[in-house]
Amino acid sequence: MTTKHERASALLAVSTVIFALRKDDETGGEPQVWLPLVRRIREPFQGRWALPGGPLRVGEDLAYAAGRTLNETTGLAPSYLEQLYAFGDASRSSGAERVVSIVYWALVRGEEAERAVVGENVAWFPADHLPELAFDHNLIVEYALWRLRTKMEYSRIAHAFLGERFTLAQLREVHEAVLGRALDPANFRRTIEASGAVVATDEYLTGTPHRPPRLYRYDDAVDLADAGPLPLQQHFFKGES
């Protein structure tokens, strides 16, 4: 601790990975994970697609900037916005100055995604089939997908895609869309019921011709916020109760 080291500083940027479950407009089929990208209109990487985002503004808070980029790109307000990771290694910046990108991810419900405005130079892509993106954004999307798929197993991420009440078939469809593979309905039901994460309600799905399926909800009692409310949580789970 006697050596004098020069202190690192950086330019700050915020990027947002916005995941929605969508069906392919042309081929139809099962829903998949899609995300909107923005075409860069200046160097570096002019013409390449990139995550929504950009420089943080002086005085601007991180989560606010993430919500702003989400809104500017899609016209949506996020129901689930969470900090994903800070990318800031010295080697990732090509310029003279280090750039630290704080990456947020947002999950958008199907009916919200349909309302999304697609502006100029914005397009939606299936997350598993992306072109070569600007900067290290392919790596960031890969990591976000890995977190989504890992977290799906144990958390209420499906809730962000589904709403308050859902059938087990709807929940399974979300899991299938995120994991990218079919799941056995009986096994899925057993696993979900054993986990205790969801509870049956007294309500049934309406508008179905035959025997209407039962609606479930996440068990709030298992919500593990035992540590009590933290001011910070509001940043992570905006719109979640």
Place this chain on the structure above:
Amino acid sequence: MTTKHERASALLAVSTVIFALRKDDETGGEPQVWLPLVRRIREPFQGRWALPGGPLRVGEDLAYAAGRTLNETTGLAPSYLEQLYAFGDASRSSGAERVVSIVYWALVRGEEAERAVVGENVAWFPADHLPELAFDHNLIVEYALWRLRTKMEYSRIAHAFLGERFTLAQLREVHEAVLGRALDPANFRRTIEASGAVVATDEYLTGTPHRPPRLYRYDDAVDLADAGPLPLQQHFFKGES
């Protein structure tokens, strides 16, 4: 997007929350979550306790800096080191320049914690009974505890505290220490077995006088890294396979 906004820059700092399960040297009793803190020897907050860490050095990578502060404070190499959160809102810095702190958290096994060197101006504190710390470090520890307790329910965090093989009683003790409350042994066994997260091995704990308890391990087949290995994961789970 026609307005010109001034771009934010920041000084970079890294802090590390180092959690270990320890018994109180004086009172004994059940193990609890402890963490080492460093007494500040200069302003601001001179004399207050703070998380290990400090300015990031020019050219230094984030995870490397976190491992360095862990090593400088405890003499330990981390078995579990993961980025927790980037704190960088404009309001958190008292000086003229914004400071972005990238916070890592490390979990240290019991036998490692016992080997930890306690240097000058370093002391261990029970995480639930901290004095008023420097900066916003109380808030950071609270958030880290919340993440630990939430994540414990669904993940292999216990593994970082336990090693490869463990009895269900040892696993329950880790959960009890982290959650800060006693758990019913029969309920705990049922929940863990239903989760499918751990599998019984053919081995038994040796050195016990009566019927030796069976050893369990985490089920690698349930390791959810289906998305394939990402270069980034090595940063998060250093030392984990």
